[in-house]
Amino acid sequence: MTLNNHEGSDVFDYFQEVLPETPETHLIECQELFRIDLTQAMRNLRKATGLTQKEVAEKLGVTQSWVSKLESANNDHTFESVLAYLDALGADFEALIYWQGKEFTRVSTELKLMDENELQISEDQTESSLNLVPIESQNKSSTVNNIIRKQGFWGAIAA
Template sequence: MKKPNFQVWLQQKVSDEPEVILAGKLEYLRLYLTDAMREIRNKAGLTQAQLAQKLGVKQAAVSKLESALKEHELESVLHYLHALGADLLVAVKQGDDLYQASDNEGVLLVDVPDVVFQKALAANMSVREYVRVAVEKFSVEDDGLRTALVKLLESDDSVAVKVRERLGSRTIEEVAVELEKCLSLSEEEDRIFAVKNVLAANVSCGESNRGNSSDEIDEIELLDLAEELLEKLVEVFGKSN
């Protein structure tokens, strides 16, 4: 079923008055909400009369809920959707902040820029499909890098052996997570000092603490090991510093 696109009509500027703009936003919400409600009911194979019987109300009540021209109580909409096994996902946005107001168990609402729509269109996908594929691809790459880091640190390589001697109570997996963050830094010098801090159990990649070590010899050894490790990572992952 091809969904109607009300956006061009609704986004036409008709007034600068806040009340008129608000009325337009409300109309937008009603149109898309009621369209979704009707589509869900149709997919369930129910007529308005059958759904009304299921809800224990008259058919006129269902017809009113599915009309974009009528007022809608939130409780009634939720009851309607629940009867069809559907949920209403709601979020509130103010500036750069997004607050999810509905139950977020198993699903999170996020806002993406308009450019994502264009990219999805070019890929012949819906925005939802595009985002899911992008997240899946990112996750696979992310897991692949971390797995490779763990494999390297567990190996008999001389650099890996020296790194393991610096682990203390930390696991290889924990150190791999921190090293992964360090590799995302754009400047080579920042990467070196970030890795040095991880090796020194300073954990936070964002800090450098350059020249503050009380043990200058150990500081030099840590920096040398950090450079060796980064060179090894470049060799293994084919990254270019």
């Protein structure tokens, strides 16, 4: 008969010896709990929509195995994969960022497929929405680019 050196001792005391509580281990624990909560929420959402893993896979153009791995907390997930999965289910993702114990900002991916009517926008709307750089900055940039074209990059610096 083999004697157990830890008989009668608390399992938590043993784990504390082997894996002490540090800021790093606490962060890892929080990350793993988040991963478990996220994948559970994803599975619950899929089931609420009445879709199977295979049906979600067909919508995404991937295999059922890929969806299964994405729904598992035992696999690493890219943010893009999670967003694609949620989009296939018609869901959105929103994150709250806290700073100094208070809500700092709320960020939503606003995933939504647009129909063709929403995509047809006027040229004025396109032009104004794509010109995000102020006109003054565009003019300065244009002037610098003209100098570089005429004198070369190093010539412009030496001049």
